[in-house]
Amino acid sequence: xxxxxxxxxxLSIYPKVGLVVFFVVFIAVTVRALRxxxxxxxxxxxxPLDDDRKAPIIxxxxxxxxxx
Amino acid sequence: MEEFVYxxxxxxxxxxxxxxxxxxxxxxxxxxxxxxxxxxxxxxxEASVFSGPNGLTAALRLLYEHEWLSxxxxxxxxxxxxxxxxxxxxxxxxxxxxxxxxxKARMWSDLLGNLHFWGWQLIIVSAAITLPLGITQGKxxxxxxxxxxxxxxxxxxxxxxxxxxxxxVKRRExxxxxxxxxxxxxxxxxxILHIFNNLWVPAGLxxxxxxxxxxxAELMMKSYPIYAGVQDAFMQWWxxxxxxxxxxxxxxxxxxxxFLPKAADRPVFSYKLSIIHFWSLVFIxxxxxxxxxxxxxxxxxxxxxxxxxxxxxxxxSWGGMINGLLTLRGAWHKVASDPVLKFxxxxxxxxxxATFEGPMLSIKTVNxxxxxxxxxxAHVHSGTLGWNGFMIFGMIYWLAPRLFQTELFSKKLVAAHxxxxxxxxxxxxxxxxxxxxxxxxxxxxxxxxxxxxxPDFVETVTKLMPFYWARAIxxxxxxxxxxxxxxxxxxxxxxxxxxxxxxxxxxxxLRKEYRDDAGERGEERLQGVVWAGRAMDKFVQGxxxxxxxxxxxxxxxxxIVAVVVxxxxxxxxxxxxxxxxxxxxxxxPYTPLELAGRDIYVAEGCYNCHSQMIRPIFAETERYGEYSxxxxxxxNRPFQWGSRRIxxxxxxxxxxxxxxxxxxNHFYDPRxxxxxxxxxxxxxFFRRDIRFEEIQARVDAMAMLGVPYGEAINSAxxxxxxxxxxxxxxIIDEAGGFAEIRVAIWDLVLGRMPTxxxxxxxxxxxxxxxxxxxxxxxxxxxxTRDGGAS
Numbered sequence: 001x002x003x004x005x006x007x008x009x010x011l012s013i014y015p016k017v018g019l020v021v022f023f024v025v026f027i028a029v030t031v032r033a034l035r036x037x038x039x040x041x042x043x044x045x046x047x048p049l050d051d052d053r054k055a056p057i058i059x060x061x062x063x064x065x066x067x068x
Numbered sequence: 069m070e071e072f073v074y075x076x077x078x079x080x081x082x083x084x085x086x087x088x089x090x091x092x093x094x095x096x097x098x099x100x101x102x103x104x105x106x107x108x109x110x111x112x113x114e115a116s117v118f119s120g121p122n123g124l125t126a127a128l129r130l131l132y133e134h135e136w137l138s139x140x141x142x143x144x145x146x147x148x149x150x151x152x153x154x155x156x157x158x159x160x161x162x163x164x165x166x167x168x169x170x171x172k173a174r175m176w177s178d179l180l181g182n183l184h185f186w187g188w189q190l191i192i193v194s195a196a197i198t199l200p201l202g203i204t205q206g207k208x209x210x211x212x213x214x215x216x217x218x219x220x221x222x223x224x225x226x227x228x229x230x231x232x233x234x235x236x237v238k239r240r241e242x243x244x245x246x247x248x249x250x251x252x253x254x255x256x257x258x259x260i261l262h263i264f265n266n267l268w269v270p271a272g273l274x275x276x277x278x279x280x281x282x283x284x285a286e287l288m289m290k291s292y293p294i295y296a297g298v299q300d301a302f303m304q305w306w307x308x309x310x311x312x313x314x315x316x317x318x319x320x321x322x323x324x325x326x327f328l329p330k331a332a333d334r335p336v337f338s339y340k341l342s343i344i345h346f347w348s349l350v351f352i353x354x355x356x357x358x359x360x361x362x363x364x365x366x367x368x369x370x371x372x373x374x375x376x377x378x379x380x381x382x383x384x385s386w387g388g389m390i391n392g393l394l395t396l397r398g399a400w401h402k403v404a405s406d407p408v409l410k411f412x413x414x415x416x417x418x419x420x421x422a423t424f425e426g427p428m429l430s431i432k433t434v435n436x437x438x439x440x441x442x443x444x445x446a447h448v449h450s451g452t453l454g455w456n457g458f459m460i461f462g463m464i465y466w467l468a469p470r471l472f473q474t475e476l477f478s479k480k481l482v483a484a485h486x487x488x489x490x491x492x493x494x495x496x497x498x499x500x501x502x503x504x505x506x507x508x509x510x511x512x513x514x515x516x517x518x519x520x521x522x523p524d525f526v527e528t529v530t531k532l533m534p535f536y537w538a539r540a541i542x543x544x545x546x547x548x549x550x551x552x553x554x555x556x557x558x559x560x561x562x563x564x565x566x567x568x569x570x571x572x573x574x575x576x577x578l579r580k581e582y583r584d585d586a587g588e589r590g591e592e593r594l595q596g597v598v599w600a601g602r603a604m605d606k607f608v609q610g611x612x613x614x615x616x617x618x619x620x621x622x623x624x625x626x627x628i629v630a631v632v633v634x635x636x637x638x639x640x641x642x643x644x645x646x647x648x649x650x651x652x653x654x655x656x657p658y659t660p661l662e663l664a665g666r667d668i669y670v671a672e673g674c675y676n677c678h679s680q681m682i683r684p685i686f687a688e689t690e691r692y693g694e695y696s697x698x699x700x701x702x703x704n705r706p707f708q709w710g711s712r713r714i715x716x717x718x719x720x721x722x723x724x725x726x727x728x729x730x731x732x733n734h735f736y737d738p739r740x741x742x743x744x745x746x747x748x749x750x751x752x753f754f755r756r757d758i759r760f761e762e763i764q765a766r767v768d769a770m771a772m773l774g775v776p777y778g779e780a781i782n783s784a785x786x787x788x789x790x791x792x793x794x795x796x797x798x799i800i801d802e803a804g805g806f807a808e809i810r811v812a813i814w815d816l817v818l819g820r821m822p823t824x825x826x827x828x829x830x831x832x833x834x835x836x837x838x839x840x841x842x843x844x845x846x847x848x849x850x851x852t853r854d855g856g857a858s
Contacts, residue, residue: 015373018637022351022380025630029347033340045335047170047245048326 069574070240072174076568078181079165080471083464085189086157087554090460092196093149094550098543100146103132103139104536104714107746111739135752136200139714140673144211145199150452151209151315153192158460159319160184160228163251165467166326167232170248171239172575180231187223191216203289206670206706207304209311210265214291217266225259236620240575244617246342250322252624253350257314257631265307267294269772275765287762290667292769297701298365298649301709302358302642306635309357316452318349320459324392324416327463331408337394341387348384350627352377354634359430362439363683364709365698370638371432378430385423392416407482411462414490418454422447437512440679440713442532443504446497453493453546461485461553468560473568477559485552492545495538503535507713512687520690525716530744652699654853657775658846660763660784661791665843667766668836670706672750679710680719680847693720693848700850703775715747720848728799729809731841736813753837754816758792760785792833795842800828 110125194216204211272288295303329336355377358370403409425447469476510528513521616623682688684695696719735753738745767784771777800806806828814821822828
């Protein structure tokens with residue numbers, strides 16, 4: 001048994017194909033991201049901000065129990 | 069317009085559970101941190117301060133030697149509690165709160181939400197009971213046994229996944245915000261990981277079907293994985309690493325993309341970057357698992373691919389981190405006064421640090437030094453305490469006033485939590501980084517004569533004691549911060565209104581037909597152009613992706629494809645190509661007694677401190693002997709290669725330390741044979757009997773998985789009894805007779821001194837210690853038998 005047995009050369013196709021698949025996905029996603037219209041991006045980015053009422057943190061204990 | 073009310077009651081429940089289990093999980097962590105230093109401290113107290121044992125030292129001993137509290141059983145409880153209970157409940161808090169708002173819809177089913185909540189808490193309680201009892205699969209972060217695994221699958225995918233996806237389907241906001249993508253990735257990937265890493269054969273069920281007799285509870289809970297050795301190691305770290313990725317990273321990124329803009333009151337810095345961040349992370353992360361197995365018996369190609377993809381992870385991880393921090397552009401002045409933002413800034417910064425260090429540790433030459441050392445522990449804790457812990461508390465402090473509809477009780481206390489937690493975290497991780505690097509360097513140090521500079525492993529342990537003390541103090545401070553946080557939230561909750569206000573929300577239902585006009589100008593431009601050009605234009609317009617972002621089921625499908633395809637590229641060749649695991653003729657299945665001993669080894673969680681994997685590195689072969697071969701592990705279900713060496717590697721223990729009486733004394737009192745050892749004593753091995761009759765079910769389950777057991781299929785208990793008597797007789801003879809074995813050991817075994825050699829052999833052969841010793845004596849000996857490879 002030698003270290004040679006651990007290196008299986010005929011498997012090199014798997015990482016090669018894997019890398020190609022990754023780069024295809026990466027390029028496709030990058031193209032999609034860069035081509036998104038600016039007004040749409042602005043709308044999407046602001047989605048979390050228009051969904052809730054504001055409730056700023058007020059220090060009830062330290063500022064003389066604002067609730068009282 | 070449709071009217072609806074958000075279900076915040078379920079969010080409040082998960083928030084409370086987060087705090088409760090956070091305290092429990094971190095308290096257990098603190099106990100295991102003290103277990104590293106107490107054995108030597110108690111020894112010193114008894115020798116130098118108290119002139120012998122007293123009530124205090126007995127109580128302290130209980131903390132690390134009681135069987136339910138031993139390090140090997142408690143450490144998995146700590147990791148499971150902080151990951152699945154603390155972080156898990158926090159994830160559910162975030163998902164249930166933000167999904168409703170981002171979808172403009174109440175969660176689809178209140179019933180499923182409640183089943184999810186109570187089911188998950190029941191799973192956590194089951195873990196808290198079974199792990200200290202030694203009921204474990206023996207695989208890191210996947211310790212929970214098969215009935216609990218089934219419950220996790222039902223609660224996670226059946227209750228949580230269904231409720232979440234149906235909420236997406238019924239949403240009133242056309243577009244799915246990026247946080248929801250991260251939640252989708254979390255739910256589907258964790259489901260896949262959990263199912264495929266937890267395929268097993270339950271030994272108790274095999275016994276029940278074969279004999280019709282009800283097995284004991286211990287046997288009923290016992291299972292063996294369908295994978296063995298190399299393949300089990302691969303599947304485990306494919307799971308283990310991606311548990312970090314898809315349980316401790318993607319849902320927290322979803323949390324970051326939702327709560328950070330909310331807290332800063334400005335949109336995320338770059339939504340475009342978040343799209344690239346998401347897909348790159350999902351696609352790359354899944355490949356990285358085998359970097360946990362560099363230089364092991366895993367084929368080199370598998371760990372090399374993992375290293376390449378791990379390094380590629382730098383890009384999306386730092387893209388996300390930068391996106392998070394730059395969201396605060398123009399709002400940095402708020403950080404000084406807003407404790408929520410303080411927590412988020414430190415959390416995101418630690419995400420950046422941990423995701424810089426992770427790829428660095430995956431580089432083989434760095435990994436050769438860091439692996440098995442405390443460096444990994446420091447890395448993990450910078451991620452969990454900094455990134456996960458601080459993101460969770462930032463979120464909780466932001467949510468509390470909104471959920472409890474009152475002001476936060478005290479901003480000063482929140483600030484105190486922040487600063488005490490930060491100092492505690494630094495005091496934890498910095499000494500442990502130093503400890504890890506010290507440990508790695510000491511293991512590989514040679515003196516001028518070419519011999520190991522520290523041949524005695526325990527030298528490399530005692531050197532670390534000051535760092536372990538600093539870690540325990542740092543952990544105490546971090547937990548103190550958490551207690552302050554719990555107190556603050558409790559006081560805030562106490563100020564809640566008598567009845568919560570439930571404002572009615574209004575939003576129009578989504579129309580079925582939708583026209584995406586973002587690419588219309590391109591369409592006009594391309595009038596009369598050939599089909600290929602039209603298709604290319606459609607692609608670059610990105611309409612296909614925008615369409616997915618409106619179709620949750622299709623989007624989920626593509627996430628599954630990304631995760632599965634990437635996984636299959638690694639899994640398929642490892643499983644189908646036999647040359648990956650060359651067989652070794654002399655490697656035989658464990659005898660029934662050795663198998664029973666191995667099961668005890670697994671149950672005690674010995675893999676938490678001892679590896680069984682000698683890497684082909686000169687310093688390791690000098691210290692432990694011939695490096696480990698893939699073919700040596702073919703009957704190991706589960707594999708026990710380990711990931712950390714608090715104690716020495718045991719892969720060749722049978723060759724290195726064949727003496728049964730040495731092991732007997734070592735299990736009874738480790739410090740009586742290794743002066744500065746920090747291993748707990750295992751008196752339980754001397755009190756408890758081997759359940760010989762149940763060994764047959766264990767052998768049958770292994771045989772069902774293809775282990776060639778031959779005659780043991782019909783006579784396992786008899787074979788085990790015979791070997792146990794032989795091992796016990798050899799120990800007594802080696803000691804020079806039963807009278808030479810300590811009285812205290814016989815007190816545990818028999819309640820008195822035996823009166824004859826035969827009685828001594830019979831009594832000793834019944835005890836668990838004999839099964840464990842037989843396993844220890846077997847370890848690593850296969851290669852030296854006739855027919856062994858070299």
